[in-house]
Amino acid sequence: MSAQLSISHLAKSFEPGTPNEKIALNDFSLDAEKGDFITILGSNGAGKSTLFNAILGKFPPDRGRIVLDGEDITYQREHRRAIDIGCLYQNPLRGTAPSMTIEENLAMAYTRKASKSFFAVNRRDSAHFRELLATLGLGLENRMKIKMGLLSGGQRQAAALLMATIARPKLLLLDEHTAALDPATSVKVLETTKRIVAENGLTALMITHDMGMALGFGNRTIMMDSGRLVMDLRGQERIDMSPRGLVDLFSDRSGHELSDRTLLALR
Amino acid sequence: MLISALGQGTLYAPMALGVFIAFRILNTPDLTIDGSFVFGMTVCALVTIAGHPVLAMFAGILAGMLAGLVTGLLQTKLRINPILSGILTMTGLYTVNYMVLGGQSNLYLQRAASGDGGASAPAASRTIYRMLKLGENGELSALILSVLIMALCVALLAVFFKTRPGIAIRATGDNEEMVRSSSINADLTRTIGIMLANGLVGLSGAMLCQAQRYADLGNGSGMLVVGLASVIIGQALFGRRGVTTGLVSAVVGSEIYRVILQAAYQIDMPSYTVKLLSALIVTAALVLPLAKEKSLAWRARRTGEREGSR
Ligand SMILES: Nc1ncnc2c1ncn2[C@@H]1O[C@H](COP(=O)(O)OP(=O)(O)OP(=O)(O)O)[C@@H](O)[C@H]1O
Numbered sequence: 001m002s003a004q005l006s007i008s009h010l011a012k013s014f015e016p017g018t019p020n021e022k023i024a025l026n027d028f029s030l031d032a033e034k035g036d037f038i039t040i041l042g043s044n045g046a047g048k049s050t051l052f053n054a055i056l057g058k059f060p061p062d063r064g065r066i067v068l069d070g071e072d073i074t075y076q077r078e079h080r081r082a083i084d085i086g087c088l089y090q091n092p093l094r095g096t097a098p099s100m101t102i103e104e105n106l107a108m109a110y111t112r113k114a115s116k117s118f119f120a121v122n123r124r125d126s127a128h129f130r131e132l133l134a135t136l137g138l139g140l141e142n143r144m145k146i147k148m149g150l151l152s153g154g155q156r157q158a159a160a161l162l163m164a165t166i167a168r169p170k171l172l173l174l175d176e177h178t179a180a181l182d183p184a185t186s187v188k189v190l191e192t193t194k195r196i197v198a199e200n201g202l203t204a205l206m207i208t209h210d211m212g213m214a215l216g217f218g219n220r221t222i223m224m225d226s227g228r229l230v231m232d233l234r235g236q237e238r239i240d241m242s243p244r245g246l247v248d249l250f251s252d253r254s255g256h257e258l259s260d261r262t263l264l265a266l267r
Numbered sequence: 268m269l270i271s272a273l274g275q276g277t278l279y280a281p282m283a284l285g286v287f288i289a290f291r292i293l294n295t296p297d298l299t300i301d302g303s304f305v306f307g308m309t310v311c312a313l314v315t316i317a318g319h320p321v322l323a324m325f326a327g328i329l330a331g332m333l334a335g336l337v338t339g340l341l342q343t344k345l346r347i348n349p350i351l352s353g354i355l356t357m358t359g360l361y362t363v364n365y366m367v368l369g370g371q372s373n374l375y376l377q378r379a380a381s382g383d384g385g386a387s388a389p390a391a392s393r394t395i396y397r398m399l400k401l402g403e404n405g406e407l408s409a410l411i412l413s414v415l416i417m418a419l420c421v422a423l424l425a426v427f428f429k430t431r432p433g434i435a436i437r438a439t440g441d442n443e444e445m446v447r448s449s450s451i452n453a454d455l456t457r458t459i460g461i462m463l464a465n466g467l468v469g470l471s472g473a474m475l476c477q478a479q480r481y482a483d484l485g486n487g488s489g490m491l492v493v494g495l496a497s498v499i500i501g502q503a504l505f506g507r508r509g510v511t512t513g514l515v516s517a518v519v520g521s522e523i524y525r526v527i528l529q530a531a532y533q534i535d536m537p538s539y540t541v542k543l544l545s546a547l548i549v550t551a552a553l554v555l556p557l558a559k560e561k562s563l564a565w566r567a568r569r570t571g572e573r574e575g576s577r
């Protein structure tokens with residue numbers, strides 16, 4: 001079976017040829033099978049977000065290939081590949097349009113798969129959206145006509161999660177998507193994420209700074225450092241791993257300590 | 268008096284709609300407007316003189332859209348700052364408009380018709396306002412026709428902004444990144460939005476051209492501020508709500524703006540004060556929310572101090 005996502009020898013430098021040159025991705029390779037849920041660790045500036053941006057097509061990589069479900073998307077335009085990729089960022093504001101209603105936001109996201117209809121919001125899609133919103137357990141299904149901007153950050157992130165997955169993407173990218181939420185909301189959004197990924201059998205990559213979360217979610221954990229892949233845990237080895245052990249393994253592989261922020265998350 | 272003010276307001280209403288789309292829906296300061304207004308006007312003049320008054324309206328719309336297309340491409344393909352893109356198009360259009368009028372700065376809607384004795388007397392071209400005479404009162408029937416055009420614009424736009432392309436354009440002004448991640452080409456929706464806005468502005472230019480029966484290069488200057496004043500006045504009345512309300516409020520704002528101007532003329536203010544008056548109206552309307560906030564804060568502080576000293 002060939003991989004759902006295959007990244008090979010990906011490289012990206014910012015401001016090359018200047019004293020500020022920064023190698024964000026350095027010969028990075030990763031294969032993800034269909035249904036894999038991979039958590040990604042790495043200190044600040046390790047290149048995690050840059051990896052996502054390359055997959056999303058925000059910039060062309062300097063070298064390397066990105067193949068999604070057998071299709072080479074390395075140089076495909078950003079909005080074209082978005083048909084098959086859903087993404088969620090740390091900032092809940094990035095995923096939603098504030099002055100449009102919840103319903104219209106979902107309709108926008110659903111453009112990827114919706115049947116052609118004259119009006120963007122129609123009865124059949126609305127019923128579908130209502131069901132989906134109800135699964136969040138936030139009561140949003142009764143507030144579909146209110147503007148997205150009126151929701152709290154957590155509610156908006158939950159809605160954005162629905163938007164990112166509403167068209168059953170071949171790949172879901174989560175960039176610290178609960179880091180800006182309060183603990184309770186964060187847990188709720190994470191549970192929802194887990195459920196949606198499982199129900200739809202999505203292939204997902206999730207960046208986090210929380211060791212416990214990295215081991216507690218998904219079936220595989222990788223660690224990045226200076227744009228390289230330095231660790232790839234799965235199977236029994238991963239089940240036996242403790243957050244403490246992960247930190248030691250990291251210093252061992254990368255030759256330096258993890259950043260403070262990641263260690264803090266250990267306590 | 269009121270009819271003439273409302274008539275003016277109706278002629279400029281499509282332009283207010285265009286400004287609303289550019290500034291409020293797309294969230295883009297589009298300075299093409301002064302230029303596309305005159306472009307709609309000059310192209311309309313040529314087609315009207317050629318004897319096709321209705322076609323001339325559509326030609327005016329197309330001219331405006333073409334101007335919008337240029338600005339849109341400058342913004343999206345060449346990544347030029349939106350304000351500068353508009354200024355570039357507007358400046359370039361000055362030359363184009365001059366050329367359309369055959370090197371003159373104004374043109375009357377008439378054509379030299381040779382009379383019986385070989386002497387040629389200019390004959391006025393047909394306009395949509397002459398074609399449709401509803402009654403004795405020419406001014407009133409012109410107003411009714413303009414109102415019909417305006418209502419048609421509002422209705423079509425209100426429906427359009429509920430369709431798939433319509434909400435994509437709205438979302439582009441709201442959160443462009445979200446549009447791209449919904450697999451929609453945001454450059455395209457942005458360009459179409461700017462074309463739509465300037466098409467409406469071009470229509471306004473065309474309507475004014477046939478109503479006053481001449482085209483004049485000077486008619487465009489300050490249009491942007493007039494449009495903004497209309498949008499802001501409308502918003503002060505209706506608040507910032509949905510798109511349909513926004514469209515209606517822009518149109519109502521355009522009427523009220525003209526009534527205010529008319530009132531200013533009544534108290535014998537010379538016509539050259541219009542521009543300053545417009546600038547003041549826009550400034551006042553923009554400052555209003557801030558002033559409200561300040562006065563509330565001041566009151567809260569005073570109450571707080573009084574309670575604290577007790
Ligand atoms: N657009 C850019 N221009 C210049 N440098 C950039 C750009 N984007 C990222 N970088 C640099 O690339 C490196 C990797 O950044 P990236 O955002 O991928 O880190 P990260 O692993 O996501 O870190 P964090 O955990 O803080 O989010 C950093 O040194 C960053 O400064």
Ligand SMILES: [Mg+2]
Binds near residue numbers: 048049050175
């Ligand atoms: Mg990051």
